[in-house]
Amino acid sequence: MKRQVPLILCFAFGIVMILTQFSPHSFSQGIYEEVISWTLIISPFALVLATATLIQTHVARIQRRTDHWQYSFVVFAGLITMVVIGVPFGPQHQAFEWLYTNIQVPMDATMFSLLAFFIASAAFRAFRARTFEASLLLITALIVMMGNVPVGDLIWNTVLGWLPLEDGASKARQWILDNPNLSARRGIILGVSLGIISQSIRIILGIERSYLGGGD
Amino acid sequence: MNRRIVFILVALAVIIPMLLPVSLPVSVSEPTQQLYDYITALPAGSTIMLAFDYGPASLAELNPMARAVLRQCFDRDVRVIGFTLAADGTTLASTIMREVAEEKGAVDGEDYVFLGFRPGGTQVMLGMGNSISSVFETDYSGNTTTEIPMMKEITSYDEIALLIDLASGSTTELWIIYTNVRYDLQIAAGVTGVIISQMYPYLQTGQLVGLIPGILGAAQYERLIDVPAKGMLWINIESFVHLLIVLLVVIGNIIFFNQRRREE
Amino acid sequence: MELFGIWVAALLTLCIYSFLYQDNPFYRFAEHLFVGISVGYGIVLSIHQGLVPFALKPLWAALTGESLSGLVKLIPIGVGLLFFARLSPQHVWLIRYPIAILIGFGAGIAIPNVLRANIFEQTRGTIEPFAAMHAGTLSGFGVLEAILMVAGVVCTLTYFFFSVEHRGPVKWLSKVGIAFLMIGFGSAFGNTVMGRVALLIQRVDFLLGDWLNLIS
Numbered sequence: 001m002k003r004q005v006p007l008i009l010c011f012a013f014g015i016v017m018i019l020t021q022f023s024p025h026s027f028s029q030g031i032y033e034e035v036i037s038w039t040l041i042i043s044p045f046a047l048v049l050a051t052a053t054l055i056q057t058h059v060a061r062i063q064r065r066t067d068h069w070q071y072s073f074v075v076f077a078g079l080i081t082m083v084v085i086g087v088p089f090g091p092q093h094q095a096f097e098w099l100y101t102n103i104q105v106p107m108d109a110t111m112f113s114l115l116a117f118f119i120a121s122a123a124f125r126a127f128r129a130r131t132f133e134a135s136l137l138l139i140t141a142l143i144v145m146m147g148n149v150p151v152g153d154l155i156w157n158t159v160l161g162w163l164p165l166e167d168g169a170s171k172a173r174q175w176i177l178d179n180p181n182l183s184a185r186r187g188i189i190l191g192v193s194l195g196i197i198s199q200s201i202r203i204i205l206g207i208e209r210s211y212l213g214g215g216d
Numbered sequence: 217m218n219r220r221i222v223f224i225l226v227a228l229a230v231i232i233p234m235l236l237p238v239s240l241p242v243s244v245s246e247p248t249q250q251l252y253d254y255i256t257a258l259p260a261g262s263t264i265m266l267a268f269d270y271g272p273a274s275l276a277e278l279n280p281m282a283r284a285v286l287r288q289c290f291d292r293d294v295r296v297i298g299f300t301l302a303a304d305g306t307t308l309a310s311t312i313m314r315e316v317a318e319e320k321g322a323v324d325g326e327d328y329v330f331l332g333f334r335p336g337g338t339q340v341m342l343g344m345g346n347s348i349s350s351v352f353e354t355d356y357s358g359n360t361t362t363e364i365p366m367m368k369e370i371t372s373y374d375e376i377a378l379l380i381d382l383a384s385g386s387t388t389e390l391w392i393i394y395t396n397v398r399y400d401l402q403i404a405a406g407v408t409g410v411i412i413s414q415m416y417p418y419l420q421t422g423q424l425v426g427l428i429p430g431i432l433g434a435a436q437y438e439r440l441i442d443v444p445a446k447g448m449l450w451i452n453i454e455s456f457v458h459l460l461i462v463l464l465v466v467i468g469n470i471i472f473f474n475q476r477r478r479e480e
Numbered sequence: 481m482e483l484f485g486i487w488v489a490a491l492l493t494l495c496i497y498s499f500l501y502q503d504n505p506f507y508r509f510a511e512h513l514f515v516g517i518s519v520g521y522g523i524v525l526s527i528h529q530g531l532v533p534f535a536l537k538p539l540w541a542a543l544t545g546e547s548l549s550g551l552v553k554l555i556p557i558g559v560g561l562l563f564f565a566r567l568s569p570q571h572v573w574l575i576r577y578p579i580a581i582l583i584g585f586g587a588g589i590a591i592p593n594v595l596r597a598n599i600f601e602q603t604r605g606t607i608e609p610f611a612a613m614h615a616g617t618l619s620g621f622g623v624l625e626a627i628l629m630v631a632g633v634v635c636t637l638t639y640f641f642f643s644v645e646h647r648g649p650v651k652w653l654s655k656v657g658i659a660f661l662m663i664g665f666g667s668a669f670g671n672t673v674m675g676r677v678a679l680l681i682q683r684v685d686f687l688l689g690d691w692l693n694l695i696s
Binding site for chain 3: 002003005006007009010011012013014015016017018021022035037038039040041042043044045046047048049050051052054068071072074075076077078079080081082083086087090091096098099100101102103104105106107108109110111112113114115116117119123132133134136137138139140141142143144145147148149173176177178179180181182183184185186187188189190191192193194196197199200201203204211212213
């Protein structure tokens with residue numbers, strides 16, 4: 001019951017989904033549509049996992065009085081406020097939208113914008129042409145960075161205006177993206193896709209079972 | 217150099233040009249032009265889907281392109297079905313659609329509809345291939361989808377001329393994998409800087425009919441529709457920060473090679 | 481209320497930027513508030529835009545006799561409810577059932593679609609320029625680009641091919657593959673810088689424009 005049934009379910013749903021892809025028969029397509037509607041129903045329940053994990057983590061922090069445990073109350077305050085307003089009144093309620101617009105949006109956007117500072121600092125301290133490969137990476141990055149902004153073409157046209165190529169910075173950027181970058185990315189896509197397919201086969205056949213977790 | 221000095225330099229490189237703006241011409245790249253041309257060539261009354269697959273963390277890059285694309289669609293009488301697969305982008309997407317619609321005089325339910333969010337990702341993509349109303353029984357405001365005027369003749373991807381995925385994650389690849397070949401859905405994307413590079417193999421095969429690359433793409437699109445907005449403003453400010461970072465990298469390498477020579 | 485919202489958003493933005501100086505209570509407060517609010521928002525959206533339309537509405541329609549087909553949905557709803565087993569240590573194994581179904585579904589649906597979209601189509605894209613070359617519609621520079629693309633894809637794949645030892649010609653192919661990868665990663669870095677800086681510019685635009693009204 002604890003391991004065999006999930007393995008059988010996984011196998012059955014996997015095989016059904018493969019077979020229905022190859023059969024245009026209405027019976028097969030009926031099953032295909034029904035399975036999709038089933039998984040659509042099951043998916044939203046997974047929010048229990050994320051919420052339970054978050055709550056357990058912060059309850060444990062408070063119980064154990066770990067570093068900065070007091071801030072876990074702030075997490076709960078934010079979470080409860082949103083749920084208390086949003087669940088009964090819906091996500092289009094004025095107060096709910098206000099909290100989203102003036103608290104969640106600015107903080108989310110700001111949190112990720114911190115990376116601009118760190119990326120600049122890291123570029124200064126660690127972006128070195130130590131080897132041939134590192135030099136390739138560095139030169140490409142600099143060309144793409146300059147090709148991405150209008151000042152790149154301005155500098156090109158001012159300094160290298162005598163060349164028969166206008167807007168060379170953005171054109172160089174585009175050529176890199178269209179050619180060597182494309183080849184490398186395609187190699188990665190092909191490699192990763194072969195990996196996905198082999199891993200999917202292992203999952204369906206029950207060879208890969210890590211999703212079952214530990215225990216009996 | 218102390219890293220806080222680098223931080224201050226970066227901040228100044230943004231603040232000063234923002235207070236004293238400059239305006240340099242932006243050249244349009246081919247992938248952006250392709251998407252613009254594709255929408256321009258659509259007959260009036262066509263319907264496209266706009267997937268707002270991003271949250272507030274990526275709004276700086278994707279909001280300007282969402283606005284630019286919506287402006288072009290409403291100007292050309294192309295109807296838009298908006299929705300999101302990112303829970304945290306729902307209110308954001310709803311607001312943008314409403315604001316641009318008000319600006320262009322587009323009518324909710326006739327010229328556009330915002331369906332909201334559904335969890336599931338891949339299942340949502342596949343489900344809409346069978347029937348849009350089986351996944352979005354109602355729109356975000358609670359109206360029954362099949363009773364919305366513009367949705368009466370739209371049941372699945374068969375009636376959709378193009379899907380534009382505004383993405384900050386891997387959703388564009390998922391749209392391509394699960395809907396392009398199986399349902400023959402034409403797909404274009406507007407993506408954040410982080411994932412621009414990985415889109416190019418799909419552009420070359422035609423699995424993507426166009427691409428708006430980050431804030432640069434947003435600026436290019438604003439130029440194409442001739443409505444300069446945040447994209448144009450920000451890409452010019454971006455110039456100064458990029459110059460600073462290039463300068464920092466060059467200085468860092470000069471210091472590094474000098475040190476190495478001394479050690480040798 | 482709008483002005484108050486702008487002030488709240490601005491102060492929270494500054495709280496997060498204070499981290500650039502050093503970790504401090506203002507940053508920790510904002511960080512924890514952000515986690516709570518965003519998880520709360522996610523819960524509300526998952527309930528109103530997921531559980532309600534997919535599970536509760538069909539169930540209600542079935543129970544009230546409006547649409548008896550909704551009774552079939554009881555099975556996936558029951559399976560979805562097993563996610564709640566996460567809350568009971570004795571019954572936590574039950575969440576393997578919905579996870580196994582979702583994993584099996586995902587694996588089954590992935591195999592044919594990934595094969596078609598990522599293997600066949602990408603291979604077609606790599607070979608197609610040679611058809612154009614054969615038909616004489618590809619220019620001289622285009623021919624070079626087509627050869628470069630095939631070389632890049634093959635060499636990148638060789639780098640990821642670990643079933644043979646990287647010696648002799650394989651080693652050299654793999655080295656060329658690394659060069660392509662470095663150009664790919666360099667272009668990704670250049671584009672990432674653009675993305676991250678854009679996030680910062682947006683926040684500064686908010687602070688100087690919406691908050692301080694310094695931008696005309």
